[in-house]
Every structure is written in C-alpha cells, then in structure tokens.
Amino acid sequence: MGNLLKVLTCTELEQGPNFFLDFENAQPTEGEREVWNQVNSVLQDSESILTGLQAYKGAGQEIRDAIQNPNDMMLQERAWNSVCPLVIKLKMFYSFSLRLGVPTLPYMKSYQHPH
Numbered sequence: 001m002g003n004l005l006k007v008l009t010c011t012e013l014e015q016g017p018n019f020f021l022d023f024e025n026a027q028p029t030e031g032e033r034e035v036w037n038q039v040n041s042v043l044q045d046s047e048s049i050l051t052g053l054q055a056y057k058g059a060g061q062e063i064r065d066a067i068q069n070p071n072d073m074m075l076q077e078r079a080w081n082s083v084c085p086l087v088i089k090l091k092m093f094y095s096f097s098l099r100l101g102v103p104t105l106p107y108m109k110s111y112q113h114p115h
Contacts, residue, residue, distance in 0.1 A: 038102060041099075042096075042099050042100060042102075045096060045099075046096075049092070049093065049096045052089060052092070052093070053093060056086075056089065058086065059079065059082035059083050059086055062075075062078050062079040062082040062083070063079050063082075063083065065078070065079065066078070066079035066080075
C-alpha cells in the first residue's frame with residue numbers, strides 16, 4: 001500500500017505512474033483480516049443483489065390499475081400480490097446497501113477530528 005501511495009504522489013516520473021495491482025490474488029495481513037472478512041462477505045452477495053436489481057420491474061401498472069378501479073377486487077388483489085414480493089426485495093436491497101458502509105466505519109472514525 002505504501003508503494004501505491006508513493007507512485008500516486010510522485011511528480012518526478014517522466015511517463016506517469018506504471019504499476020500493477022493484483023486484486024484477485026491479494027491476501028490480507030493479520031491487521032487487515034477482520035475488515036477483509038467483512039468486505040469479502042459483502043462481495044459474496046453482491047452478484048445476486050446486482051442481478052436482482054437489474055431484473056427489478058416494479059408494479060407501477062398494477063398499482064395504477066387498482067387505483068383507477070377501486071371497486072374491482074381482482075385488480076386490487078393483483079396489485080397486492082405484485083407489491084408484496086417487491087417490498088421484500090426492496091428491503092433486501094436496502095439491507096445490502098447498509099452493509100456496504102459497515103467495513104469502512106472503523107477507518108472513518110479514526111479520521112474524525114475531535115470537537
């Protein structure tokens with residue numbers, strides 16, 4: 001990490017920085033292991049979350065139909081049956097978004113200035 005910072009802050013390079021970072025085979029040190037485990041846990045779930053977000057269609061039409069026809073129980077039922085699973089998905093997406101920031105909290109707290 002120190003070499004990366006040195007290369008990024010060096011202004012004396014003629015051709016600009018030239019370095020290779022191997023993120024796929026990186027191994028955490030003992031001091032980084034806890035954060036690495038947290039981040040890895042989040043990353044394990046990220047692909048399925050992204051797939052779910054890309055497939056998310058919403059229930060806008062079903063909701064509009066139900067609102068426009070408040071006495072049609074079939075449309076009310078269809079809207080309800082469309083919305084309920086989406087609420088569960090949205091809760092899952094929201095919970096995942098909260099997990100994204102958790103591994104960085106200890107580092108953010110260490111950079112805060114006392115008031």
